[in-house]
Amino acid sequence: MSNTEATEKVHEAQSAALELANVSEEQRNDALRSIADAIEENSEAILEANEKDVRAGEEMLEAGEYTQALVDRLKLSESKLGDIADMVRSVAEQEDPLGKTLSARELDEDLELYRVAVPIGVIGTVFESRPDALVQIAALSLKSGNAVILKGGSEASHSNRVLYETIVEATEDAPTGWAQQIEAHEEVDTMLAMDDEIDLLMPRGSSEFVSYIQDNTQIPVLGHTEGICHVFVDSEADLGMAEEIAFDAKVQYPAVCNAVETLLVHEAVAAEFLPDMVARYEDANVELRGDERTRDVVDVDAATDDDWDTEYGDLELSIKVVDSLADAIEHITAHGSKHTESIVTENADRAGRFMRSLDAASVFHNASTRFADGFRYGLGAEVGISTGKIHARGPVGLEGLTTYKYHLEGDGHLVATYAGEDATPFTHEEFDGEWSPGRRSR
Amino acid sequence: MSNTEATEKVHEAQSAALELANVSEEQRNDALRSIADAIEENSEAILEANEKDVRAGEEMLEAGEYTQALVDRLKLSESKLGDIADMVRSVAEQEDPLGKTLSARELDEDLELYRVAVPIGVIGTVFESRPDALVQIAALSLKSGNAVILKGGSEASHSNRVLYETIVEATEDAPTGWAQQIEAHEEVDTMLAMDDEIDLLMPRGSSEFVSYIQDNTQIPVLGHTEGICHVFVDSEADLGMAEEIAFDAKVQYPAVCNAVETLLVHEAVAAEFLPDMVARYEDANVELRGDERTRDVVDVDAATDDDWDTEYGDLELSIKVVDSLADAIEHITAHGSKHTESIVTENADRAGRFMRSLDAASVFHNASTRFADGFRYGLGAEVGISTGKIHARGPVGLEGLTTYKYHLEGDGHLVATYAGEDATPFTHEEFDGEWSPGRRSR
Structure with missing residues (x-):
């Protein structure tokens, strides 16, 4: 894969993200359940691909390059695939992190400001070894309405490829391109440079690995390096x-x-x-x-x-x-x-x-x-743990994959009315209400 | 000032930030009111320094280097200083953004998790021309319990120096070193490299200027480049x-x-x-x-x-x-x-x-x-406007200068109790309650 291809994948994810923001909770949950079903139905092909990774891992183990623990983490089984499918179903059952009105404030009569929870956009992820990580990250991204770039470790490349294909096929009704897979190391650097297109990075792995990511990108990073x-x-x-x-x-x-x-x-x-x-x-x-x-x-x-x-x-x-x-x-x-x-x-x-x-x-x-x-x-599925202080701190749930947008509903309101000598004062009163286009709640 | 001095200032701010997190709302507001008084009392010295900046600015104007608008923004007067003092008093009157319990959840009997609003830590700021910016930024930082590094434009250097000294003298009861001033351009680069010590950067100025900051630091940046x-x-x-x-x-x-x-x-x-x-x-x-x-x-x-x-x-x-x-x-x-x-x-x-x-x-x-x-x-004083999607979005109030900490109150609780075959289930029930050390609310 050339870097141009990687760039294209990120752009595709960016377009998909805009569409995904409009996909209903029901549709997102249906897509998650169809991922779960597809993983179980496709288990033979997944286990076959996994077998290749495990065999290659065992050779690396003999050559002293891998540890037994790493090879163990690689290995999938029918029952592990069942657990993974159940995990995806449990993500579907979690409360929707999107669309909630976080606060509502009347600025003046018929002028109402709502803060509404929305997806972040495009999430770039890089993770190591365990193939279940790919499925978990994809599921959390889809649930929270984010497009995702998935980069797994080369040690799980066969498993990851089949799992990724399974996910894409199972979510044909979702916006095309919502999940993208990149595989080569150079593509990671391409991704790290695309700070206009990628909104958040979630690296998982050793602290050296997370530090490398942090030091080589302008994209905000959600992660933790050390736990002392x-x-x-x-x-x-x-x-x-x-x-x-x-x-x-x-x-x-x-x-x-x-x-x-x-x-x-x-x-x-x-x-x-x-x-x-x-x-x-x-x-x-x-x-x-x-x-x-x-x-x-x-x-x-x-x-x-x-x-x-x-x-x-x-x-x-x-x-x-x-x-x-x-x-x-x-x-x-x-x-x-x-x-x-x-x-x-x-x-x-x-x-x-x-x-x-x-x-x-x-x-x-x-x-x-x-x-x-x-x-x-009690945060539900854990997206990661952050030792940074900006955006999300400590254990991060699905809420950490959301941001907010201000929605203002007016009736022809002009700032000129609230400026100068005879300025109308603002009322600035908080109220309980859910945003809905065109309908003012008060 | 050498870079070592700049480094030391940042370290001083870092120590002060830890103390400042423990300073009561009353003490922070008292310090703000004493800044306001000091600015009025010290008006003669401030205006004298400002006169130097304005004269230098007028020379630059004649030389075609500055615009009339820039020179106008530089100029302070007795009445402008009164407005600045009133602005600081209004910051004192705003609701305390700190200490609030944002959510409380019982994990199990006598095991309670509180999410508590706390300061971010050390805020680095870089701003241009208007000397009132220095006072406003310092006031917002103090109110929100953050230590601050202040770097104003060279065109306002005399005014900024006297304003900074006035602020430091007026806040002798606050943790020493909570506000630091740097003046040389090279010191900005020193600051941009101190991503372990500085938690957030707030640049104000042209979009080229904000882009420069974003492109040259690992520190999260709160700001906006363009408004199209x-x-x-x-x-x-x-x-x-x-x-x-x-x-x-x-x-x-x-x-x-x-x-x-x-x-x-x-x-x-x-x-x-x-x-x-x-x-x-x-x-x-x-x-x-x-x-x-x-x-x-x-x-x-x-x-x-x-x-x-x-x-x-x-x-x-x-x-x-x-x-x-x-x-x-x-x-x-x-x-x-x-x-x-x-x-x-x-x-x-x-x-x-x-x-x-x-x-x-x-x-x-x-x-x-x-x-x-x-x-x-209706956010109160505006800290800035963010076109980023992480942490704070759109117009940002004092809340944007806070983060949170998880406080867990237990009674000797062990994770072993909640793991394995006979794991006790968590209760995970949200409740209304304010954290207070040692006292469990339920």
Whole structure:
């Protein structure tokens, strides 16, 4: 595929996006259900293509290029395809993020301003390995009325191609070109340069990968690079509770971004808290590294400066004893990644200070950092997690794939009426009402 | 000032931002009122500095480098300073954009998730000529709890320096370093590179200037480059109303971004509508250019292809006759700048189609494009206008300078409880409640 082809695909997506903004909720949901059905009906061809990817992956594994985990993630099965189809059906069942009137304000008699939720337009996505990612991203985009450019990893190219074709065939009633697939690496660079055509990028993958995207485009990026999360055990913590939370936050699933990487312990409770905690972690095979004051109390390896800035993503944890709540805040401000931070304390004022002072997407009081997740937050399907502060922050649901438009309904209103010496004043009164063309609600 | 100094200033702002997030509404408003008082008390020194800028500006005017309009915008007076002080007081009186609980959801018994409005952090601003811009931007930033980097135009450097010092002295009780001034052009480039420290950029100025900023930074930019707005006179328009709206949209204030640049007229009404409309424009000295079909009806100069993509910002207008509503939508999609588009029609369905199909921040029915403005929309002080679709769109009020944080209040809750075979289900129930540390609302 030449770059010209990639450019054309983006332009096609752009045209489709304008049409898609006018497609009814019912039609979008019908299209989603027909994707789900097609995936099940087409399972033989999908599994055959997947088999090719898995075989190639196993060769790479033998050559030491891929890990077993990567090959496992690649592999589809009849039952996995059923799960994927069900996931698409559940997206269809979610509340429509579009068309809602977010606010309504009378500016003057018969002059009414509505803020209406609309799709963003064209979403560019780049993701790695798992072929179910392609289906999930396509489904979320369609539900939210956005056209989408899909770029999967080369390791899943056969599976992705058949899944993409299945999706396109199943959505022939949707605006042509709403989903586009690009496959070559150079096409990603073409996409990154098309900031007039693509409205938002959602990269998924390693933090190096997300950083590369962020550094090479003018398009807004929704994503997160790192999850360096902390649990702070305060001087006024319930130590039993603290042990449970710190354990859950690390051990329940260490590979994810909302797992804790550094445990901060107030010096007033370090001697009492650390021995049991460390024993508990060691039973679960957590590799521990501590600062000097931690090592005064328990026998663990010495932490280096790098440890405070490392996302282990594994059964590893660094521990630091701090002098005060202020010290904990300072450490997190210096080393955290604005993702999720938790304090364990029985003192509400101290919890408040911690939560207000930290600049992180999620700040928790007496709860495990692992709760930072779109499903647990009740946002429905998770589009991604954002560590940026603009547009959407923390776990992002379908709402993150929408923006708004102002709709003004008038009756020949002129600005001249509201300017100059005898200016008519505005009424500026909020009211409950849904926009509908030509009909004023009040 | 060296680049190291600029870097230090940004770092100072970053520390101040963390403190500022904890400053109460009362303290922020007190600081604003003391800025207003200080500007009035310090008027002599401010006017003296301003005199230097004006004199230098007049020299540049004689040398043909500046326009009279620029020199006029530079000039302050005792009464203008009074207006500026009143503007700052009115910002103090606006509703606090911070601390509000935007939504509250019970995840499970005693596990409550709150979405709380917080400042964005550090805002970088670059603006031109008018010295009141510095005060307005500083006031809006302080009100919304954000630290701010201020870079004004060199033409107002003396005024800006004294105004900045006045603001800093008046806000000694606020976190030190919350407002920073940079003056050299190279420092702007330093700032543009500090995407880890600066959370949002708000450039004001020409579209070339805003484009330059957008093209040279990884920091999200809130701004607009162009305002190419259209009025479409539909076949079912009330032609009297259409004439008033099209006149107001161009003539009431042609220099602004929400003024109309191209008038589209449905061919069914062109012969009846255009003669009176053109006579009215010509009486107001509007220079007109039309396409061939317009020139079949009225005697105006020929429009070139460039006219459809030009923001005149003056008493100039291009006119095009279109075959249909679809044609109008197509023309606007090709040439508009996603700012503000208006249809005049008595047919609600056609209005709906126009408003739904166009991808613009504001879409109007039977109203002048000039209404697209934060004050008229009732947003309070206007932070800027955005033609981007991410974060904030159209006229942006103080809310555009905020983001949110998730606050989770638990009682020792672990994710392990909600995972695996015997997973406890989440309740996920929205409720009305305000976050307050340690106190669960339900």
